[in-house]
Amino acid sequence: MRTLDEHRAVALALAAPLGAVETPLADALGLVLAEDVRTDEPLPRWDNSAMDGYAVRRADVLSVPVVLPVVVDLPAGSADEAVVAQGTAARIMTGAPIPAGADAVVPVEETDGGTTHVQIRVTPVPAAHVRRAGEDAVPGDLVLVAGAELRPPHLAALASTGRATALVHRRPRIAVVSTGDELVAPGTPVRRGQLPDSNSWLLAAAVTDAGATALRLGPVADDPAALLALLLELDADESVDGIVTSGGVSMGAFDVVKAALLAQPGVEFVPVAVQPGKPQGLGRLPAGTPIWTLPGNPVSSFASFELFVRPAVRRMLGFASVERPAVAAVADEGWRTPPGRAQLMPVRFVRDDRVAPATARGSGSHLVARLAQAQGLAVVPAEVDEVLVGDTLHVLKVVP
Structure with a gap:
């Protein structure tokens, strides 16, 4: 009988990080970055205002209050290459580029201002409220490291560098197949001896929760030939990266998964010293697709997925740490x-x-x-x- 840790190692060994693909930022959340990201430009790209207020020459406002003419309005996003000459000011919004000549920003609440003239009531400290170009990052700085799971702040960092895509390990597509003549679709009237198919919903949701895309199939009848044909069809489908089945792996007379796959040289069925989940199977189908065959009892399926399949899915996604917290x-x-x-x-x-x-x-x-x-x-x-x-x-x- 195989120990729990031994079987976990064999199950995980079936998986490897999938290839890297350029993915739009909108689709990259939760995926794993496949390359280091450096910025080619300073961030911010230019000196800009940290406040709504007035850009001034500090030398002009050492003695306050003082009234200055307003020579230009600079909203955020302005491309105006304005100049603040001696004795003038520019009305400026947060994020707008600092005009040439100005070296400080006076917040609007420290002024009595308008569109043509402004009274400055407070002398700002040197470089007050000026965000310097490159104070976040300079060209060549490492912004993100390969292996990072892309969360919202990571996507913001990528966007700030001007990237519309990210090179990430692609999301695996895992087929989920539940088996058993006794299973009926949820919502279908249940006669004596039948059960609603909960496992395919459980495992498909678990696949999705792990970060992969689930292809839910089933329930499939207890017909070994038909099941083998389905599994070989999935194996030949290059868009399928793994297969998870539930049910039919024990010692009973109608254990369809075991009957369908027992002759496959790349698949093994082994007892594991664990409760629940003693009967297990796994391996590779002829075209190389990994398959994990789990017991049919729901708690066994759940626990088996958590211990044997989820870590493998996480490895496919490119995660270095694949275990649950x-x-x-x-x-x-x-x-x-x-x-x-x-x-x-x-x-x-x-x-x-x-x-x-x-x-x-x-x-x-x-x-x-x-x-x-x-x-x-x-x-x-x-x-x-x-x-x-x-x-x-x-x-x-x-x-x-």
């Missing part, structure tokens, strides 16, 4: 753990640093309705037979 939390309740197997216990935070099982039924693999209460997964090592109140746990935060 982890915290040390104290057990507010105790519970038994399965002998010889690591446990992935869905937990909720009862206080900032204390957790309890998300439901009274613990880590039961079928408890899909109760799974909504989970805020984290407590990873309990295989050598621990019982979690006691007050024990410190390693918890992956699945809800920010």
